[in-house]
Structures are given as structure tokens and as C-alpha cells.
Amino acid sequence: MATIQETNDAGLFGGRLGRHLEMVSRKVLHVSRKDRLSLAVTRLTCERQDRDRTASIAPESAFSITYKLKDVEEHEFWSDGRMRYSRGFGAGTVNAIDLSEDPRSRVRGAFDTLQFYIRKDALDDLAYERGASPVSSLRSLPDATDATLGAMSSFLLSTPDLLETNQLFVDHIALSLLTYFAQNYGGMRVAPTSSGGLASWQERRAKEIMHSRLSAHVTISDIARECRLTPSYFAKAFRRTTGMSPHQYLTQLRIQEAKGLLLSSTLPLADIALICGFGDQSYFTRVFTRSVGSSPGAWRRSMIS
Incomplete structure (x- = not known):
């Protein structure tokens, strides 16, 4: 995972967030819709024990949600010029911050956290699509752990190759995260609908x-x-x-196409992986093995022997 390259219109995530907090930042996920950023996920780490209070930032129409991967010894937090709290946080807890309210922080002790940067207009678009009222704020409880977000975070950190090669799956994950935050931290409620599937x-x-x-x-x-x-x-x-989801259906199609090429050609596995849209041989082998029960090479040998 590479450090996010900051652009002129970047929000407080990635490289800019790392410089603001004087921590190491790593890109995990960066998703845009309609040529507009909707969600960015950044991992922040630092081993220093003491830091200065962060500087003020220009107001942004966005939220910053942090999931603590490790305990935080002490976090002092101000917004709109007032101190809101000074306390420690356990691993697995969540903080939601409105970036339009001049947030400033001072953290003591080692730090390892996943930040989810969400633009307010992305939440507005989601609410509109779902027929719900706009999400005006995201709120978290300081001592409440979130096992669901923890599982999502672990998955994001454990599958960097998948997130880099499968855009359809990335879109699905981003929609799931936005919906989860809007419903569980923003109170979005979707009215029941009688509509069914696709025409x-x-x-x-x-x-x-x-x-x-x-x-x-x-x-x-x-x-x-x-x-x-x-x-x-x-x-x-x-x-x-x-x-099945669009991602599952597309993966099934790619596996069937790969099977056909494995049987009808002598192409190397790396070429078949590219032809079928798997990106690289390593990812192709993992997906094929998980679906079929044996690696592509072993399956090919068993079918032609």
C-alpha cells in the first residue's frame, strides 16, 4: 500500500492528514463517484510518545471517522475553539468528527488508527438514492466498541491486492461502508419499498x-x-x-472463462489471469482455488490427464 499522493483539492486524509498529525499515513482505499471523491480510508501510525496540538484547518464539508486499532493513551480534542474531552480510548472504539468545526487534537502515546474520510455530499447522494432524509451529523459513543466496523477494517487491511485489482468489488465495499456509517452513526432510516429486482x-x-x-x-x-x-x-x-452480488457474478464469469482457456490452450497462467480480468497470477490463483477447490495448474492437469 502506497502513501496517498495529495492533490490540490484533497481533503484531510492520506498524505495531508499524515502531515497535519505528524504521523505516517498509508493509503488503504480511495473511491470516487461521478469524478468526485466519496470515501477515503487511511491508516495512521506513530511511535512517538508526545506531540504538539494540531493547527487549525480550513473548514471542510466532510466527516472523519477513526477506528482505533490499538489503545490510545490520551487524546485531547477541541472543536470550534472549545475543549471537548481529554481521555484515553480502547482498541475497537470509534470517534466521529465534523471537519467543518475546526477540530484540533493532541495525542499522547503510540498511535495506530484507521481513518474513514467521508464527504457530506456523498452521504447526501446516498440518502437521496435511498429515499431518506439527509444525514446532518455522525455521532459516536466514546466507550462503545464496534465489532462490525472492526471486521470491515481487518478485511480492508488484509486484502490490498483485491482492492487494487477489482474495481467492482471496491465500489461494493464503498457503498456498504457509506450505508453503514449513515445508518449506524447518522441515523439514516430508509422507508420500506415494494420495488423488486431488475426488469x-x-x-x-x-x-x-x-x-x-x-x-x-x-x-x-x-x-x-x-x-x-x-x-x-x-x-x-x-x-x-x-x-448474488455483481462482484460475485462477475467473478463466476471470469472463473468459467479461465476454465475454458485452461482446457483449450497452453497459455501460461499469468496470461490467462490477465485475459480474464484477474489482474495478476497470484490473485487469480487464490480466487480460483477458493471457488473450485484446487489451483488452476492442478485443475488443468487433472482435467487433461
Whole structure:
């Protein structure tokens, strides 16, 4: 995982966040929709025992949610010029901060935390798509641990290659995280709906796109646009219709295509991985083995022997 390269319009995440806090920052996830950043995930680490209070920042229409990977000895926090607390936090706890309220911090002790940077307009778009009221704030309880977010964080940190090679899956994860934060920390409530799955033409079009772009970069937004749906609605409707997520369906298609090439050609595994959209041989081998029960090479030998 490489350090995020800061751009002129970057928010308080990645490299800029690391410099602001004087800590090491590592990119975990960076997702944009409609050419606009919606979610960024950064890991922050530091072994120094004492630090100065951070400087003021220009107000941002965004939230910063931090998940503590290790205990925090002491965290002093100010917003809008007032001290809000001075205390320690246990591993697994969560802090939600509004970046429009001039947040300033001073942390003592070693630090290891995952930051989720969420733009308010991304939450507004999500609420609009779901037919819910806009999310005006995100709130956390200081001593409450979040096992669900902990599991999501562990997954993000353990699968860097997957996040770099499978854009469809990245979109699915980002939508899941945004929805989780909006519902569990922002109180978003979605009204019950009687709508079902995809129309027959939408299902056919979605599958056509995935079949024709096995080796290409394809996102949920791309497919949803062709089906005249929002990405979040499309993902839910596709699962209702097919019984699997778009990512699962595309992976199944790629495995079937790979099986055909393994049997009908002598192409090396690295070439088959690229042709079928797996990115590299290592990721191809893991996905194939998990789905089929044996590695691509072993499966090929067993089928032609």
C-alpha cells in the first residue's frame, strides 16, 4: 500500500492528514463517484510518545471517522475553539468528527488508527438514492466498541491486492461502508419499498456488459448507468434478481472463462489471469482455488490427464 499522493483539492486524509498529525499515513482505499471523491480510508501510525496540538484547518464539508486499532493513551480534542474531552480510548472504539468545526487534537502515546474520510455530499447522494432524509451529523459513543466496523477494517487491511485489482468489488465495499456509517452513526432510516429486482431488459443489459468486459475495468456505476439506475439501487436489485452480488457474478464469469482457456490452450497462467480480468497470477490463483477447490495448474492437469 502506497502513501496517498495529495492533490490540490484533497481533503484531510492520506498524505495531508499524515502531515497535519505528524504521523505516517498509508493509503488503504480511495473511491470516487461521478469524478468526485466519496470515501477515503487511511491508516495512521506513530511511535512517538508526545506531540504538539494540531493547527487549525480550513473548514471542510466532510466527516472523519477513526477506528482505533490499538489503545490510545490520551487524546485531547477541541472543536470550534472549545475543549471537548481529554481521555484515553480502547482498541475497537470509534470517534466521529465534523471537519467543518475546526477540530484540533493532541495525542499522547503510540498511535495506530484507521481513518474513514467521508464527504457530506456523498452521504447526501446516498440518502437521496435511498429515499431518506439527509444525514446532518455522525455521532459516536466514546466507550462503545464496534465489532462490525472492526471486521470491515481487518478485511480492508488484509486484502490490498483485491482492492487494487477489482474495481467492482471496491465500489461494493464503498457503498456498504457509506450505508453503514449513515445508518449506524447518522441515523439514516430508509422507508420500506415494494420495488423488486431488475426488469428483464436491465438484467440482460447488466449481464451483457459483464460478459463483454471480462478483462476490462468495470464499475458498478458503469453498469448501473446503462440500466438507468443509481449504483446503490442497482447493487441491491441485482442481488434480488440473481441471488448474488455483481462482484460475485462477475467473478463466476471470469472463473468459467479461465476454465475454458485452461482446457483449450497452453497459455501460461499469468496470461490467462490477465485475459480474464484477474489482474495478476497470484490473485487469480487464490480466487480460483477458493471457488473450485484446487489451483488452476492442478485443475488443468487433472482435467487433461
